[in-house]
Amino acid sequence: MREIFEAELKQLGDDLVAMSRRVEHAIGAAGEALLRQDLALAESVIADDLAIDALERDLDERCVLLLAQQQPVATDLRVVVSALRMSATLERMGDLARHVAQVARGRYPNAAIDPALTGVFTEMNEAARRVAQRTTHVLSSHDLTEAEGIERDDDLLDSLHEETFRVLLSPTWAGTAQQTVDVTLLGRYYERFGDHAVSVARRIVYLVTGEFAGDGSGIR
Numbered sequence: 236m237r238e239i240f241e242a243e244l245k246q247l248g249d250d251l252v253a254m255s256r257r258v259e260h261a262i263g264a265a266g267e268a269l270l271r272q273d274l275a276l277a278e279s280v281i282a283d284d285l286a287i288d289a290l291e292r293d294l295d296e297r298c299v300l301l302l303a304q305q306q307p308v309a310t311d312l313r314v315v316v317s318a319l320r321m322s323a324t325l326e327r328m329g330d331l332a333r334h335v336a337q338v339a340r341g342r343y344p345n346a347a348i349d350p351a352l353t354g355v356f357t358e359m360n361e362a363a364r365r366v367a368q369r370t371t372h373v374l375s376s377h378d379l380t381e382a383e384g385i386e387r388d389d390d391l392l393d394s395l396h397e398e399t400f401r402v403l404l405s406p407t408w409a410g411t412a413q414q415t416v417d418v419t420l421l422g423r424y425y426e427r428f429g430d431h432a433v434s435v436a437r438r439i440v441y442l443v444t445g446e447f448a449g450d451g452s453g454i455r
Contacts, residue, residue, distance in 0.1 A: 240301075240305055240307075240311070243297070243301060244301075244311065244314055244315070246297075247294065247297065247298065247301075247314070247315070247318045248318070248374070248375075250290060250293070250294045250322075251294070251318060251321055251322060251325065251374050252371060252374045252375045253290060254287060254290045254291065254294070254322065254325045254326075254329075255325055255367070255370050255371040255374050255435075256371055257283065257286060257287050257290070257329065258287060258325055258328045258329045258332065258367055258370070259364070259367035259368055259370070259371050260283075261280050261283060261284065261287070261329055261332035261333070261336075262328070262331075262332040262335070262360075262363050262364060262367050262428060263360075263364045263367070264276050264279065264280050264332075264336070265277070265280045265332040265333070265335040265336040265339065266335065266356075266359075266360030266363065266364065267360075268280065268335075268336055268339040268340075269335055269336070269338065269339040269347060269348065269356070269360070269421070270348070270353070270356065270357060270360065272339070272342075272343055272344055272345070272346055273339070274339075274340060274343045274344075276336075277336040277337070277339040277340040277343070278336075278340060280332060280333060280335075280336035281333050281336050281337060281340065284329050284330065284332070284333040287325070287326055287329035288326060288329070290322075291322045291323065291325070291326040294318065294322045295319060295322055295323075298315050298316075298318055298319045298322075301315050302315055313441070313442060313445075314442065317438050317441065317442055320434075320438060321374075321434075321435050321438055324431045324434050324435055324438075325370075325431075325435070327427075327431055328367070328370075328428055328431045328432065331424045331425075331427055331428045331431070332428070334420070334424050335421060335424050335425075338417055338420065338421055342413075342417065347414070347417045347421070348414075348417070348418065348421070349409075349410040349414050349418070351402055351407075351408070351409075351410070352399060352402055352418055355395055355398050355399055355402070356421065356425075358391075358395055359392060359395045359396075359422070359425045360425070362388050362391045362392050362395065362425075362429070363392065363425050363428050363429065365388050366385055366388045366389065366392070366428065366429055366432040367428075367432070369381050369382075369384050369385045369388065369432070369436075370385060370432045370435050370436070373385065373435065373436055373439050374435065374439065377439055377442065377443050379439075379440060379443060379444075381436075382436035382437075382439055382440055383436075385429075385432050385433055385435075385436040386433060386436065388429065388432075389429035389430065389432065389433045392425055392426055392428070392429035393426060393429070395422075395425070396422045396423070396425065396426040399418055399419070399421075399422040400422075402418075403415060403418060403419070
């Protein structure tokens with residue numbers, strides 16, 4: 236019985252990694268669609284989000300069954316509850332990638348980003364892709380150093396988010412009302428993407444060390 240339970244726990248971990256890989260692909264493709272006005276790529280991201288949603292539903296159902304049937308305690312309980320929370324977080328990250336793709340699709344064949352902010356959003360997309368890659372690695376390896384790297388990339392995304400406001404509030408900003416709205420929303424999507432990745436990183440730190448963020452675990 237214990238062997239079966241341990242196999243089920245391992246499968247939960249494998250499924251989280253699979254979800255994260257899909258999210259990793261989604262945010263990279265969404266950013267490319269945004270920056271290159273690639274309609275087909277944007278539509279593929281939007282359609283593929285259904286697969287991420289399906290993975291979350293399946294994983295959550297199995298977590299609930301494990302809680303009901305196995306009544307895990309201590310470390311096992313922590314693993315199952317953390318899997319529930321991380322699956323929800325990854326699903327939200329997939330939604331944010333979809334939102335970016337929807338903006339790209341909605342403005343096609345025009346660019347959603349004014350040239351004054353192309354550089355900023357190029358950096359934001361690179362940071363988001365790096366965050367997504369680190370998240371997948373952290374989930375598969377439980378590498379605490381990589382978890383700290385997610386925190387640093389999130390700080391960069393926060394800084395770039397602030398830069399979008401500086402540009403928008405500058406007297407030299409000449410974008411349209413629609414571009415102003417798009418930049419505001421897109422900046423928020425990327426900023427929240429980083430926040431959710433941090434949530435996953437902190438949950439992994441908790442699984443490994445038993446310590447919550449801010450209690451000496453090294454994750455802020």
